[in-house]
Amino acid sequence: MSNATKELLFKMADDALIIGHRNSEWTGIGPMLEEDLAFSSMAQDKVGHAQALYNILHESFGEAEPDKLGFMRSESDFKCCRFVEQPIGEYDFSIVRQFLFDHAEFIRYDLLTQSSFTPLALLAKKVKGEIKYHVLHGDTFFKQLAQGTEESKARMQSALRDAWHLALGIFEKSEFEGELIAQGIFVGEDELRNRWLAKVTAIVEAAGLQVPDTNESKIELGGRRGYHSEYLKPLLDEMTEVVRLDVNAEW
């Protein structure tokens, strides 16, 4: 049980840390003052979720302290999906990523409120409201831009196409999938993907855009097994630049 649960915790924590870091890259250069602040604040929430998940790994499984897990592991130890590693791009891509990623997060945490692993069920209940706001933010911006001008509509459709097979990589299964389901820890990535697809399809179509066709062979896999895109390593180098100056410094 413990290896399966650890795998789930690591991939969730790494997703949250990396998307949090990525989205924080908009701080100071957001499209307008209010949105700059809102997007930065949500990025902070994500880093907070990562911290809470690393803390469960530390307290329940004897892993290193959260700061060490976040900053001192090598690239191949990270279990985040490739979707969260991608550069922020233009705001259309960042909003489409938030929209697609946070719907998956919301459903995942909602399902985890029923987990047989109590620390995770408690955390899921605690942060559900935060993620609900992230989803509301993503939905509102997505709809607004999809129904804005011809240009904004075209750009959202194009960003959706660029993001689609990366987003499906969220649901890459680990070797422990069967064990997680059998032990009631998590209902599994297939169930999550089905629920997510139904939810985002309804919103994309209501916004007047088309859901891209899914080609299973094009889904960007590998992240969950430590095989990452070219973008993760530079991100980790930048994120850990200061902490590596003096790894034992007290903050």
Add this chain to the structure above:
Amino acid sequence: MNSLDPRVNRLDVSKTMEGELLTNSHLITWEVFHQDKRGKQVVHCGIVHANTPEMALILAKEQYARRGKTTNLWVAKTSDVYTFNSEDEDIFETTPEKVFRDPGYYKVRDRIEKYQQQNKINV
């Protein structure tokens, strides 16, 4: 010149400066009202720029409700708020002089204490 902040380098400021600097003058403003407890008054706290009430609400949430306790937020178009003309400010001019409307004006504390002493009442 490269900035020490990697985000600024990614922004490519030189390109932005050559092109048009977009303003958000096309966005209207919304007045934001904050309520910290169910049933309590909803207090004006500031404005946000947005083009729809939904956008105004999601932006107001992080501007005005990211710290401390909140139960709800209201937003209303600034243009929907009716006010007095600023040159009519004189209609309020003498109000501060009407101290008899202020409970603090009635200094009864010393009379209560005198009564308590006379009647040997300990509070």
